[in-house]
Amino acid sequence: MNLHELLQGRETAGDPIKIGLIGAGRFGTMFLSQVRNTPGMHVVGIADINTERAQGALQLVGWPEEAVASSVEDALAHGTTVVVPDASTLLEADIDIIVEATGNPIVGTDHALRAIRGGKHIIMVTVEADALCGPALAAEAKKAGLVYSLAYGDQPALIWELVDWARTSGFKVTAAGKGAKYLPHYHQMNPDNVWENWEFSKELTDSGQLNPYMHTSFRDGTKAAIEMAAVANAASLFPSDEGLTFTPGDVEQIASICRPAEDGGVLAHNGSVDVMSSVTRDGEWIEHNTQEGVFVVVEATNDYVSGCFTEYPWHPDPSGRFAALYRPYHYVGLELGISIANAVLRGVATGSPVGFYADVVATAKKDLSAGEVLDGEGGFCVYGKLISAETSVARGALPVALAHSVPLVRDVPEGEVVTWDDVEMVDGMETVLEMRRATVALMAKADQPITV
Structure with a gap:
């Protein structure tokens, strides 16, 4: 039975999936x-601390006024929807699943953990x-018999789906990735010069509608880096410690670019992730670029499969192996x-x-100088670089998600990775630090076999 039929069955039975959305x-x-x-x-x-934004979202999508409730109890009883400022209202309600869409890693971790401990999928x-x-x-979530899932529609879940397709079809995954616009100077981009590197009109960037x-x-x-x-972590793939290549193509x-270097590509090793740039290093848009798209690269399991790669219009690499x-x-x-x-x-999960x-x-x-306060993702101080978990832990590297509102206790030169010893952690991060320690305990070693 397909998903739509299952959903229709719930509708007919008068038992729809009860959803709580955090972040409008x-x-x-x-959605x-x-x-x-x-x-x-x-x-x-x-749930959104800015209830006006949430109410505006409902109006924007044409949500009927009669379908808006005044309380969770009313919403549950009449099949309507309530807007609340506090996520706790939904986390404690009789619902099936929470969608965490705040964009804040500290808050998001707390919401996810509370949802799981409250018996809700996330x-x-x-x-x-x-x-x-x-x-x-x-x-x-697994321990509680619940589902923790990436969000379909965002690129990571769609890439994972391609990886699952490949492995279910019997292929070894060489690489998984996506396209994005990238130039080398982007690593120094900040909110003051960001619009110089986008294609938006000045009218739009001056309007205040966009978050720099x-x-x-x-x-x-x-x-x-975050998406990859x-x-x-979902597909058991090991990134390069040199970061993403953003190779134009x-x-x-x-398949020619995202194959191992020893085979003519750019990957440090087989079974990795990467991002391709949709513009040349001179900034010219590439025709038929990979912008907005996602991909998986597979390796032929034998000569017959390699022949199939070249016989069909699948754009294999020159060797016909990938x-x-x-x-x-x-x-x-x-x-x-x-x-x-x-x-x-x-x-x-997806x-x-x-x-x-x-x-x-x-x-x-x-x-960066001692005494400066880091301003996190998309700020003036740091950018996020993708490396292996093993190297990150060995170097004591600070996750970019925690590089917000924390002061430096010593200088860090441009291009260097900030470490835990370089910063002073602030109060209010107890839950996320607990989950981070639990994550490190699950670290995969580079000498472990990669799932085929």
Whole structure:
């Protein structure tokens, strides 16, 4: 029975999936725009400290006024939706699943842990929290008989799906990745110069509608590193300690670029993750680039399969040993229902960490001085670099998700990784530090066999 039939069964039975959404930003709003068209789903409540934003999201997607409730009890009784300022209201309610979409790794970790301990499935849209301590959260959920899942529609879950396809088809995964616009100077980008590196109109950037910190993280390499850490931890893949290559190329070149260096590609080793740039190093857009898309590269298991690679228009590498499967788009929050339905109706995740393989570490954008206070993802001080979890732990590297509002106790030169010893941690991080320690305990070693 397919998912839609299962959802229709819940609708007919008068027992829809009861959903709590925490965070009414872009992703959450996109989900809200689709969920009323999906049978068997009931958004009981939306929690956002900015209730006006949440109410505005409902208005934006055409949510009927009569479908808005005044309390959780009213929402549960009448199939309506309530807006609340405190996530605790939803975490303590009689609902099935929480969608964590705040974008804040500290808050997101706390919400996920409370949801799991309250007997609720969790869809982690806040990939920053997943990269920080997702392995431990997933282990907590598994122990409780619940699902912790990446969010379908975001690229990590879609990449994981391609990896699952490859392994289920009997292939060895050589690489998994995505496309993004990248130039080398992006690592020094900050909120003051971010719009010089985007294609938005000045009217839009001056309007205040766009968040310069968020868009800095999208281009300075941090967001790409975070997303690929989520993929690596869910798919048992080991990143290079040199970070992502952002090699320019088009869709026909995926298999040629994302193969091991010893075979003519750019990967440090087989079974890795990478991101391709959609522009040349001179900044020219590449025709048929990989922007917005996701891919997996597989290796032929024998000569017959290699022959198949070359006989069909699958754009193999010149040797015929490697080929790629590519999806050109991701529909972001519009696709989230896939994760919700899978978690509640089938008890499976659309990608979930299975170990600690990759980490995203804070790296100085400029010479930093003792006494400076780090301003986190998309700020002026650091960007996130993807390295192996093993190297991160050995070096005592500070996760980029924790490089916010913490003061430096010594200088860090530009390009150097910030370590735990370089900063003074602040109060209020007890829960996230507990889950981080539990994640480190799940660290995968480079000499462990990679899942085929």
